[in-house]
Amino acid sequence: MSLERIPVEQLDSPEKNRISRNRWLLTRRTCQLLMLALFLAGPFLGLWVIKGNLASSEVLGVLSLTDPLIMLQSLFAGHAVYVTAIIGAITVSLFYVVVGGRVYCSWVCPINMATDLAAWLRSRLALSRDLVIPKQVRYVVLFLVPFLCWQTGTIIWEFVNPITIFQRGLVYGAGLSWGVVLLVFLFDLFVTKRGWCGALCPVGAFYGLLGAKSLIRVNAGRRNRCTDCGDCYQVCPEPQVIVPALTGEKKGLSPLILSGECTNCGRCIDVCPENVFNFSHRLTNIRP
Amino acid sequence: MAFLKSRRKFIGRILQYLGSLGVFGFLIAGHAQREKTGLPAIVIRPPGALSEKDFLSACVRCGLCVRNCPFDTLKLAELGEPVTTGTPYFVARRIPCEMCTDIPCLEACPTGALSHALLDINKADMGLAVFTGVDTCYAFTGIGQCRACYLACPVKDRAITMEAHRRGGRDVFMPTVHTDYCTGCGKCEHDCITDQASIKVLPRHLVKQDAGLVV
Numbered sequence: 001m002s003l004e005r006i007p008v009e010q011l012d013s014p015e016k017n018r019i020s021r022n023r024w025l026l027t028r029r030t031c032q033l034l035m036l037a038l039f040l041a042g043p044f045l046g047l048w049v050i051k052g053n054l055a056s057s058e059v060l061g062v063l064s065l066t067d068p069l070i071m072l073q074s075l076f077a078g079h080a081v082y083v084t085a086i087i088g089a090i091t092v093s094l095f096y097v098v099v100g101g102r103v104y105c106s107w108v109c110p111i112n113m114a115t116d117l118a119a120w121l122r123s124r125l126a127l128s129r130d131l132v133i134p135k136q137v138r139y140v141v142l143f144l145v146p147f148l149c150w151q152t153g154t155i156i157w158e159f160v161n162p163i164t165i166f167q168r169g170l171v172y173g174a175g176l177s178w179g180v181v182l183l184v185f186l187f188d189l190f191v192t193k194r195g196w197c198g199a200l201c202p203v204g205a206f207y208g209l210l211g212a213k214s215l216i217r218v219n220a221g222r223r224n225r226c227t228d229c230g231d232c233y234q235v236c237p238e239p240q241v242i243v244p245a246l247t248g249e250k251k252g253l254s255p256l257i258l259s260g261e262c263t264n265c266g267r268c269i270d271v272c273p274e275n276v277f278n279f280s281h282r283l284t285n286i287r288p
Numbered sequence: 289m290a291f292l293k294s295r296r297k298f299i300g301r302i303l304q305y306l307g308s309l310g311v312f313g314f315l316i317a318g319h320a321q322r323e324k325t326g327l328p329a330i331v332i333r334p335p336g337a338l339s340e341k342d343f344l345s346a347c348v349r350c351g352l353c354v355r356n357c358p359f360d361t362l363k364l365a366e367l368g369e370p371v372t373t374g375t376p377y378f379v380a381r382r383i384p385c386e387m388c389t390d391i392p393c394l395e396a397c398p399t400g401a402l403s404h405a406l407l408d409i410n411k412a413d414m415g416l417a418v419f420t421g422v423d424t425c426y427a428f429t430g431i432g433q434c435r436a437c438y439l440a441c442p443v444k445d446r447a448i449t450m451e452a453h454r455r456g457g458r459d460v461f462m463p464t465v466h467t468d469y470c471t472g473c474g475k476c477e478h479d480c481i482t483d484q485a486s487i488k489v490l491p492r493h494l495v496k497q498d499a500g501l502v503v
Contacts, residue, residue: 056350077345082400
């Protein structure tokens with residue numbers, strides 16, 4: 001990582017072509033579709049790489065994976081969870097602690113494709129941002145979930161969770177589960193910009209907290225090249241996370257985007273005409 | 289926090305949070321309450337399932353039981369069905385439980401919603417068969433000598449016996465379920481030859497009561 005100032009005349013040409021402008025977006029879509037394909041290959045093609053769904057699954061008959069938030073809900077609902085699910089939840093947690101909690105949101109969650117589409121349409125149709133839901137609401141919801149689990153004795157978020165309802169619908173036969181995605185999509189398109197993932201979804205909030213100290217981070221390493229064009233803020237689903245990294249040089253703030261709310265989607269890396277951002281890791285933050 | 293500029297704004301914000309918290313919680317809790325109210329009578333849970341209340345706190349709706357059932361018996365409830373969305377069940381008249389001795393569905397359950405304490409499938413307690421064919425059962429009405437349910441029963445001679453009764457001056461046979469042995473697999477209901485099965489498996493809590501509680 002180079003933090004030294006680069007003279008303007010030495011800047012490499014910022015020209016980016018269509019592919020390089022969407023490199024991480026394309027990689028991410030591929031990953032999301034691959035995740036869906038892996039779950040669907042079993043029931044539709046008989047290729048059983050992964051059995052189950054995002055709530056809990058079994059990889060190649062040996063590795064158990066369980067969503068840690070769902071396991072916590074079960075614990076709060078008063079069930080002594082069997083050891084398989086506990087091991088599965090720890091495995092999943094460890095993974096996200098390293099790569100970034102909200103990598104789940106931007107690289108795995110199938111709802112993300114619908115909400116990204118809504119956000120894109122919103123900017124295309126120039127829909128105004130009329131209603132603002134405070135981003136902190138999701139933490140309130142996240143607090144509410146275990147409380148209600150405890151009160152009702154059920155895994156309560158799973159009655160509502162569009163992620164698991166939709167993905168389960170795809171893997172086990174659809175029913176009305178498409179409707180849930182449509183609701184989230186319309187909410188994001190017409191009610192408020194990035195409202196679901198950015199302000200309400202407690203799953204994202206949970207993974208954000210899980211990955212608050214994650215290893216892999218986006219780095220505004222060449223922030224001295226920034227021309228304040230604002231492109232990164234436009235595309236970022238959590239624009240508040242960019243501010244300290246991009247503008248904090250005078251305050252001595254790290255160029256790493258340290259907030260757990262960053263989804264590591266890499267869209268800022270894609271769109272920045274000055275190539276300010278790149279993927280890096282937290283250890284570059286430690287200076288001798 | 290920068291967004292809390294004045295006391296009035298602060299109080300307003302707090303009220304806003306509490307309000308949305310209340311509304312959101314109320315909606316979710318109400319929805320959950322509606323979702324978990326009872327299991328329809330034709331719906332039977334897989335072997336080893338905890339009591340319905342405990343089951344809903346334990347099942348993560350992953351469907352691994354469904355995937356490991358070799359007979360495609362189990363199904364996950366879809367959104368809009370009268371069973372709690374995503375939880376596993378089977379309808380005996382469609383495909384009954386074949387009572388595998390290694391209980392693969394239970395083996396696959398990661399959370400213990402299907403209790404790993406059940407080791408012998410013959411001790412399973414999925415439901416209870418109930419004779420409903422007073423007017424329809426071939427054996428009991430004396431139309432014929434059918435004993436399809438008796439032959440289908442995997443807990444042979446213990447869960448279902450054909451008991452002789454005197455009816456209208458004739459000897460007839462009534463399929464009689466013995467609650468201590470019936471596992472609720474539903475093979476009797478599945479094999480019953482009448483249009484509407486004359487023997488039906490029902491969730492156990494609908495049928496069997498603790499005798500001590502009956503006033």
